[in-house]
Amino acid sequence: MNTVYTETLISLRDKLAAHEITATQAVQACLDRIAATEPALHALLAIDADNALAQARALDAQGYDASKALWGVPVTIKDALSTQGLATTAGSAMLAGFVPVYDAFVVQKLKEAGAIILGKNNMDEFAMGSTTEKSAFQVTGNPWDMSRVPGGSSGGSAASVAACQCFASLGSDTGGSIRQPASLCGCVGLKPTYGRVSRYGLIAYGSSLDQVGPLTRTVADCALVLQTIAGYDERDSTSDPRPVDDYMAALGARRDLTGIKLGVPQEFFGEGLSAEVRHACEAALKKAQELGASLVPISMPHTNAAIATYYIIAMAEASSNLARFDGVRYGHRSPAPEQLQDLYVKSRSEGFGEEVQRRIMLGTYVLSSGYYDAYYRKAAQVRRLIRNDYEQALQHCDIICAPASPVTAWKAGSHSQNPLEMYLMDVYTLSLNLAGLPGLSLPVGKGEESGLPVGMQLFGRAFDEATLLAVGHVLEQALPSFGLPAL
Amino acid sequence: MADYEAVIGLEVHVQLATASKLFCSCPNHFGSAPNSNVCEVCAGMPGALPRVNAQAVHYATLVGLATHCEINQNSVFARKNYFYPDLPSGYQISQLDLPLCEHGYLDVMVEGQSRHIGITRIHMENDAGKNIHAQHENVSYVDLNRAGTPLVEIVSEPDMRSGAEAVAYLKALHSIVTYLGVSDGNMEEGNFRCDANVSIHKKGEALGTRAELKNLNSFRNVQRAIEIEIERQKDILEDGGQVVQETRLYDAVKNTTASMRGKEEAHDYRYFPDPDLLPVGISDEQMAAWRAELPELPASRLARFTAMTGLPEADAEVLVSSRAMADFFEEAASHAEARKVANIMIGALQRALNARGCTVADTQFSPAALAELVNIVENGLISATIANDIVPDLLESGAMPEAYVKEKGLVQISDTGELEGIVDGIIAANPAEVEAFRGGKTKLMGFFVGQVMRATKGKGNPAAINSLLAQKLQ
Numbered sequence: 001m002n003t004v005y006t007e008t009l010i011s012l013r014d015k016l017a018a019h020e021i022t023a024t025q026a027v028q029a030c031l032d033r034i035a036a037t038e039p040a041l042h043a044l045l046a047i048d049a050d051n052a053l054a055q056a057r058a059l060d061a062q063g064y065d066a067s068k069a070l071w072g073v074p075v076t077i078k079d080a081l082s083t084q085g086l087a088t089t090a091g092s093a094m095l096a097g098f099v100p101v102y103d104a105f106v107v108q109k110l111k112e113a114g115a116i117i118l119g120k121n122n123m124d125e126f127a128m129g130s131t132t133e134k135s136a137f138q139v140t141g142n143p144w145d146m147s148r149v150p151g152g153s154s155g156g157s158a159a160s161v162a163a164c165q166c167f168a169s170l171g172s173d174t175g176g177s178i179r180q181p182a183s184l185c186g187c188v189g190l191k192p193t194y195g196r197v198s199r200y201g202l203i204a205y206g207s208s209l210d211q212v213g214p215l216t217r218t219v220a221d222c223a224l225v226l227q228t229i230a231g232y233d234e235r236d237s238t239s240d241p242r243p244v245d246d247y248m249a250a251l252g253a254r255r256d257l258t259g260i261k262l263g264v265p266q267e268f269f270g271e272g273l274s275a276e277v278r279h280a281c282e283a284a285l286k287k288a289q290e291l292g293a294s295l296v297p298i299s300m301p302h303t304n305a306a307i308a309t310y311y312i313i314a315m316a317e318a319s320s321n322l323a324r325f326d327g328v329r330y331g332h333r334s335p336a337p338e339q340l341q342d343l344y345v346k347s348r349s350e351g352f353g354e355e356v357q358r359r360i361m362l363g364t365y366v367l368s369s370g371y372y373d374a375y376y377r378k379a380a381q382v383r384r385l386i387r388n389d390y391e392q393a394l395q396h397c398d399i400i401c402a403p404a405s406p407v408t409a410w411k412a413g414s415h416s417q418n419p420l421e422m423y424l425m426d427v428y429t430l431s432l433n434l435a436g437l438p439g440l441s442l443p444v445g446k447g448e449e450s451g452l453p454v455g456m457q458l459f460g461r462a463f464d465e466a467t468l469l470a471v472g473h474v475l476e477q478a479l480p481s482f483g484l485p486a487l
Numbered sequence: 488m489a490d491y492e493a494v495i496g497l498e499v500h501v502q503l504a505t506a507s508k509l510f511c512s513c514p515n516h517f518g519s520a521p522n523s524n525v526c527e528v529c530a531g532m533p534g535a536l537p538r539v540n541a542q543a544v545h546y547a548t549l550v551g552l553a554t555h556c557e558i559n560q561n562s563v564f565a566r567k568n569y570f571y572p573d574l575p576s577g578y579q580i581s582q583l584d585l586p587l588c589e590h591g592y593l594d595v596m597v598e599g600q601s602r603h604i605g606i607t608r609i610h611m612e613n614d615a616g617k618n619i620h621a622q623h624e625n626v627s628y629v630d631l632n633r634a635g636t637p638l639v640e641i642v643s644e645p646d647m648r649s650g651a652e653a654v655a656y657l658k659a660l661h662s663i664v665t666y667l668g669v670s671d672g673n674m675e676e677g678n679f680r681c682d683a684n685v686s687i688h689k690k691g692e693a694l695g696t697r698a699e700l701k702n703l704n705s706f707r708n709v710q711r712a713i714e715i716e717i718e719r720q721k722d723i724l725e726d727g728g729q730v731v732q733e734t735r736l737y738d739a740v741k742n743t744t745a746s747m748r749g750k751e752e753a754h755d756y757r758y759f760p761d762p763d764l765l766p767v768g769i770s771d772e773q774m775a776a777w778r779a780e781l782p783e784l785p786a787s788r789l790a791r792f793t794a795m796t797g798l799p800e801a802d803a804e805v806l807v808s809s810r811a812m813a814d815f816f817e818e819a820a821s822h823a824e825a826r827k828v829a830n831i832m833i834g835a836l837q838r839a840l841n842a843r844g845c846t847v848a849d850t851q852f853s854p855a856a857l858a859e860l861v862n863i864v865e866n867g868l869i870s871a872t873i874a875n876d877i878v879p880d881l882l883e884s885g886a887m888p889e890a891y892v893k894e895k896g897l898v899q900i901s902d903t904g905e906l907e908g909i910v911d912g913i914i915a916a917n918p919a920e921v922e923a924f925r926g927g928k929t930k931l932m933g934f935f936v937g938q939v940m941r942a943t944k945g946k947g948n949p950a951a952i953n954s955l956l957a958q959k960l961q
Contacts, residue, residue: 203534
């Protein structure tokens with residue numbers, strides 16, 4: 001059996017360039033891997049095997065093209081991203097069988113770069129969840145322990161990458177939905193600066209927080225994928241026109257961490273953090289010091305307000321973003337409604353899961369007449385304070401370090417009865433989205449008790465993904481590799 | 488009967504005549520096959536995002552400048568959330584806290600009095616699609632061609648006191664948007680729509696409860712609906728009742744209004760800033776350029792034209808009824824006497840246009856032709872009567888007047904020899920009238936001139952005929 005699927009993306013690209021392997025062989029290897037792992041893993045909602053093979057053959061017929069950064073590279077895509085002709089459900093029964101008429105900007109970019117899309121990743125319904133258990137269709141396992149959750153909402157993406165079904169996946173991150181599953185599955189995940197990557201074609205959850213980013217097995221792979229999808233898109237007004245840095249060059253330019261000041265916020269290493277995650281992060285920070293970095297204690301005083309602020313803003317935006325799913329033009333329509341009101345109520349009650357309905361109702365509430373000032377307007381003001389915290393902290397350091405999750409992957413079903421407990425799991429990731437800054441989550445080791453992957457986040461200055469990736473790359477090379485899950 | 492005063496405010500929706508829709512590049516076009524001008528953005532497909540059409544911002548800003556508004560150079564789009572099948576994304580993208588324009592006004596003439604009408608705000612928003620209910624089957628359809636077309640909503644202060652004032656204000660707005668060329672202003676096609684808020688109270692007392700009137704799709708209906716609403720409210724108050732806050736739909740056929748929805752059914756729109764759109768930034772340079780391109784507006788032109796022609800405002804209004812008409816006058820008046828140009832435009836030209844149901848821009852007639860027409864009357868080539876008579880033909884054919892009258896043999900007979908024979912004949916044929924004239928009935932001069940004109944088929948030079956008759960009848 002061809003085991004090329006265990007290679008890194010960069011290594012695969014080099015093999016493709018050297019004609020050691022064909023695109024068709026790479027795609028077939030991944031499809032075989034999917035066939036072997038998917039029955040237990042459930043990381044994919046749609047598999048586009050025939051098209052993927054046809055595209056691979058077409059590429060092989062044309063010959064390797066060095067101008068295409070991802071020529072022949074098999075990838076998967078979170079199901080929140082619109083793919084023309086390929087079902088896109090956002091993990092919701094509301095969109096079961098829905099086939100989009102257009103490609104998201106990032107999907108277009110991947111295709112132009114020669115990547116081959118194998119399928120669509122499972123996710124929490126409309127990206128609302130931290131475990132991927134809220135998918136309307138299936139529960140995805142964690143490749144390191146199938147009884148545990150892969151994190152979420154991009155859990156299908158993280159599981160797919162960790163299980164070597166593909167070489168990279170695109171996820172979306174509204175409050176940690178790339179970084180937290182990457183951490184729980186032992187892979188690399190990057191949430192870019194808000195505006196660095198176009199949101200055009202990303203099914204919106206919280207529009208002012210959402211950002212598309214890569215999940216990969218190494219930092220260098222992540223850099224290459226980000227290079228492909230970053231950049232201005234005139235169809236997304238919030239995308240930023242400034243030029244994209246050369247991330248691969250930034251990686252090549254850094255050998256150690258000399259001169260790098262790593263900020264360690266006391267609020268992220270306090271109460272609620274499990275001992276094994278703390279130890280793994282501290283070990284990584286010690287390694288960073290050995291590599292020349294200095295550690296700077298910092299404080300981000302408004303961190304404890306982040307969860308409330310985040311959920312008010314995200315749910316308010318979601319309540320409006322999800323209004324278009326009304327059963328009129330596409331998606332689930334309740335059969336034989338009595339009249340118009342009935343069509344809306346039934347279609348939405350049947351099509352949306354419990355968590356989505358909860359968030360729509362909370363979001364509707366905080367925007368309602370008489371409550372807007374107390375909730376939404378107040379949250380927008382606190383958001384400004386949280387941004388200020390980050391701005392001030394980043395005047396004293398180059399990068400802020402934080403755990404990605406208070407604990408390693410937990411048992412499926414263990415928190416599903418208490419939504420509030422679940423919301424608290426996002427404490428280390430979501431304030432970054434409020435600030436709009438970039439964050440990289442990378443594996444720093446395994447928990448001493450659980451034996452499961454621990455991820456640490458690096459937060460950087462706006463549009464300075466290059467420094468995050470370069471520092472992450474150096475750290476990754478220096479830390480002991482813990483290999484791939486045995487599947 | 489108590490002395491009530493009406494308080495009226497208008498909300499006017501104007502569809503902007505941009506090439507494409509407000510938030511996508513679909514054509515902004517009326518009359519296409521259903522759902523043919525639709526893309527993922529205006530159909531509200533998952534993941535699609537809006538982007539602001541710069542031409543719409545330009546047009547909306549011109550409307551604000553023309554109505555003396557302050558322009559917010561960083562205005563903010565907000566979502567107005569409600570469910571309706573013709574609203575694809577479940578929210579309209581409008582403006583609430585920071586609209587594009589605020590604090591404007593218009594001064595309008597109503598029955599010879601100038602009235603100052605405040606404009607609270609002008610904001611941009613997208614239009615909805617159209618629901619079409621099948622007549623013979625239990626089914627409804629949605630056409631999204633109109634979904635996403637750009638509108639400005641112009642909200643007045645409650646500064647009007649009668650239906651006539653409301654219509655005067657509305658007509659002034661209408662002529663401004665059509666002058667600017669930012670809207671077709673067609674009320675029947677719905678690209679110039681008006682809702683009216685009406686309340687009444689006794690002078691010196693607190694304002695009354697208002698009703699909102701909808702479905703006012705002509706100037707006449709705006710006036711009639713407001714007038715019957717004022718009467719309806721008076722009747723209620725006179726009977727000791729209370730006006731309820733509600734939305735009422737006007738029925739033009741019955742000339743009545745009926746309750747559409749009450750206050751308790753009013754929506755909570757849950758406005759919040761649209762996170763998909765950045766504030767609409769307009770630079771100082773852009774503002775200066777837009778200010779500079781603002782054309783002279785109807786009120787100012789009317790004042791200038793009355794000064795040029797010496798005509799009363801009521802007559803000269805025809806000249807500024809559209810930008811095309813005013814430009815036409817201005818051009819023709821630069822080559823001929825303004826007063827005479829105006830007289831033909833107000834009279835023969837306007838009649839001919841009304842008869843054909845078109846505007847001057849739709850005809851072959853040119854300002855140069857009108858100037859020539861005035862000038863050939865002036866130099867005696869044709870009479871003023873002939874000039875007026877041939878206007879419809881000139882409109883139709885696009886011919887130049889001088890060539891036309893020569894070809895048609897309409898040139899005035901100024902040759903006294905030829906006229907003398909005709910005058911002699913008329914005198915000979917009407918001995919009784921001649922006798923009476925010479926006996927002091929000098930009013931009969933008109934009769935003799937008429938007879939000669941008839942004999943010359945209108946081509947006789949009136950001055951020459953008058954002089955000959957005066958001489959022969961002595």
